[in-house]
Amino acid sequence: MPGLLLQPLTRAVTYTRWLHLLVGVIVPLVCGAVFPGLSDPSPYDWLLIAVLPLPLVLAAALVPSIRRAEGLQARLMLFPGPHARAGSDEDPGVSTAPAASWSDRARTGVWLVLRMEAGLALTLVTNTLLALALAFAGAAAGEPGRVFPFPCSTGTGWAYALLVPVPVLVLVLIAAGAGALMTRAARRLLGPSVKERLAALEKRTEHLLERNQIARELHDTLGHALTLAVVQAGAARTAGDPEFTDRALEAIEETGRAALEDLDRVLLVLRESGRPAAARPALDEAARLLDSARSSGARIDAEVTGALDRVPGPVSREAYRMLQEALTNVLRHAGPVRIGVRISVDAARLRLEVRNPLPGTAPAAGSGGGSGGGGGRGLRGVRERATLLGGEARAGRDSGDWLLAVELPL
Template structure:
């Protein structure tokens, strides 16, 4: 029961908040000094002047956008528990952005005034209450007490010693309570505005979408490389031909190297301080995927039409991944079967189609969910197409498995590019 009462006395944040309040009174002291050339303006009420004189200057300072950032940084350093108590959650709820609107400037002005008044009051008590405790101790030892701005004690007595701890207890209670209230006020007045919270939410959503996209790309790239490696290794062992084994190892090496490149690029993107690389493969490198499938034993017949090099970057990169996933599904579920690939680009749209014969039975068909819409790879193809405003469909057709996607180019400004 007693221990929680004394716990704040042993927390660093208690004293950093106290320091924050003492610093706030500096503006009042300096203003009073500049007014009368002394630290005691206005006769016997210096603390009242300290609380009033700086107000116009603080209101003007609140109009400066950078002041909000400075106050936010200072509040984060001195008022919240994170920097001082590593065991506690460091999330402060205090913003460090500049004022972006008149509402922000108004909240900054309210914070500066509140900080001034609370700081002057706590500073006055920090000075006066220890002096009162010293006056009680002086009276307890039989000496009259005459301290500046305090009532004189003309009749000393020993029982004043019982009163001496009370001013210090009151000082700590006021400092701890005011510090907690100032931390709450900082979250209210210096916290992110509605626009800033919306921007942060949008940025967080973008990061989540980027991570999901990276996960899909790794699924496509690593899945393709492993499928090629497994099929090539099995075929090389069955062929028992040194020449075929060399070709198989070369194909495994090439796809593995590309998968490692994709993995390294994805890991760099996951680091927030790393620049965004511009080396994502595009549809102009489709021949590499076709050669990889041929090396795995598939007879690939490809028909490429249109200026693929002039495609918009997002379309070209996503189409490359869609083709990669389609070929991976062929190798994974149907094995080294004949594959027909058609890629056609014009001013209106890019069309991608991959066909392969269905194996006998159902064991070699791509895995489907309860609605027959395919596994994660096929779902990823449809999601990529939808993000670009296009459409994709997959499924059996006339004894073949078909993957077909159509990506519109008009809204991306591709007509001028391809024209």
């Protein structure tokens, strides 16, 4: 228990909060120096000093930048941070944006009034308790004194020196309590408005979507390249034909080079956040995917109907990644089998189908290891891409084959 009482003495934030409250009393003290004066003021004078500055403070709250200034002060002085030797990475919940609505101005006005009145009260308590400590020190030195509203101290002696720390300790505890209450009030009165919270939520959502997009890009690119390399290497080892081995190594080299180019592009987007994603491959480059799948030994039966150049850029790029993921899944789960690819473009929609025979009793190709098609990061990524574009993706058994069908609106 004594440790809890003494803990505020060792925290720097106790004194920054104390100073924050004392700074708020500057306005009423300046007004009080003009009227009614600060020379031996009566309790009625102190009441006037607390009330007279209210119109000026409320008028200042109408200025949008005042809310920003108060928010910055509150963040710096009311919350633990590096300056308080107690670093905290948590958001204090105090806005530093100018007032954007009448609700913000009203809350700023309430905050300014609360800060001024609390600062004035704490100033009076500070002066009284420090004067009492000095009176005890004077009595210990043989010079008794009186402190309003405490009674006269007529005695003297060294025993009064033991009472000197008591008012100081009480003052620090009061200041710590007042600072904690003002911190809670700051979160309520200077906290972000509904509009600011929505903007922050949208920004966080965009950040998460960007991270998911980059994760999908890396998964598709590297997964496709590694799958082809594994299939090619296994086929070359099984065939034992030097000519076939040379073709396999050449295919692995081309696939690896393409994967490195895609990786460099993704890393460039990470380094330059404003860089557009237009350099990503689109559906009109699907021949490269089909050729790489053929080089692994798969027999591709491709059919393209409609003009691919009519497909909008975002839809075309996402469809390319879906086709890449579908071919990768087939090679990973079924091996180099016959694959049917159908791409059709009409006036309103893009349809993509990838069909392959099921590998006996093994997990269905493209299902990520489950016959129901619900698992696996690859298929889940295809569905997420289709949903974001307003389309849908379906995967499952169809007439003894495994079928992945995607429909995207143009």
